[in-house]
Amino acid sequence: GENVEQHPSTLSVQEGDSAVIKCTYSDSASNYFPWYKQELGKGPQLIIDIRSNVGEKKDQRIAVTLNKTAKHFSLHITETQPEDSAVYFCAPSSDQTGANNLFFGTGTRLTVIP
Amino acid sequence: DTEVTQTPKHLVMGMTNKKSLKCEQHMGHRAMYWYKQKAKKPPELMFVYSYEKLSINESVPSRFSPECPNSSLLNLHLHALQPEDSALYLCASSPNRGINTEAFFGQGTRLTVV
Numbered sequence: 310g311e312n313v314e315q316h317p318s319t320l321s322v323q324e325g326d327s328a329v330i331k332c333t334y335s336d337s338a339s340n341y342f343p344w345y346k347q348e349l350g351k352g353p354q355l356i357i358d359i360r361s362n363v364g365e366k367k368d369q370r371i372a373v374t375l376n377k378t379a380k381h382f383s384l385h386i387t388e389t390q391p392e393d394s395a396v397y398f399c400a401p402s403s404d405q406t407g408a409n410n411l412f413f414g415t416g417t418r419l420t421v422i423p
Numbered sequence: 424d425t426e427v428t429q430t431p432k433h434l435v436m437g438m439t440n441k442k443s444l445k446c447e448q449h450m451g452h453r454a455m456y457w458y459k460q461k462a463k464k465p466p467e468l469m470f471v472y473s474y475e476k477l478s479i480n481e482s483v484p485s486r487f488s489p490e491c492p493n494s495s496l497l498n499l500h501l502h503a504l505q506p507e508d509s510a511l512y513l514c515a516s517s518p519n520r521g522i523n524t525e526a527f528f529g530q531g532t533r534l535t536v537v
Binding site for chain 1: 466467515522528
């Protein structure tokens, strides 16, 4: 699998502020870039994804930006709310194998302080 | 129905026991996955089934034995486990149409080996 790192590993923000999490990957063949949110006691859930033919995608308070040349993509959360507190994982992959062989990043624990 | 259902939710077993974890989805997905997640770590890929055939085994010890009886079911048979195998075991599924898309995760089975 590819080498995937996330920064920061922990992030605390005040409610209403923005949060940014960066994911760096090594496999230049990667063409699918999802972000998953894992709440306590639950499995990961997709919150946003992007493919390599676009540079940015937005869904309400959540956005993902991609820099394929530098091999990193970032999760942006604006107007953070306490329910955004969770662990966030990136999981870049390529279509070459025909199935999502999801190798997760190291994870970022986000805490939103009310 | 976008659910992946895992049973049991919790399992305590001795090192000489044999037990099985079960996973079910009715989304018509043809790829199914087992992941192991230790506390404060990302999920680690164990096995991938594609069209009911084992396509990926990430060097998992033989005391873990996967089985895919049909396109909706995935089992993980456990035998002679060690205490270090205690973890959250997550099942996931995805469409497997040759293009990577969202993977849907179950809530996991919390396994404790005593």
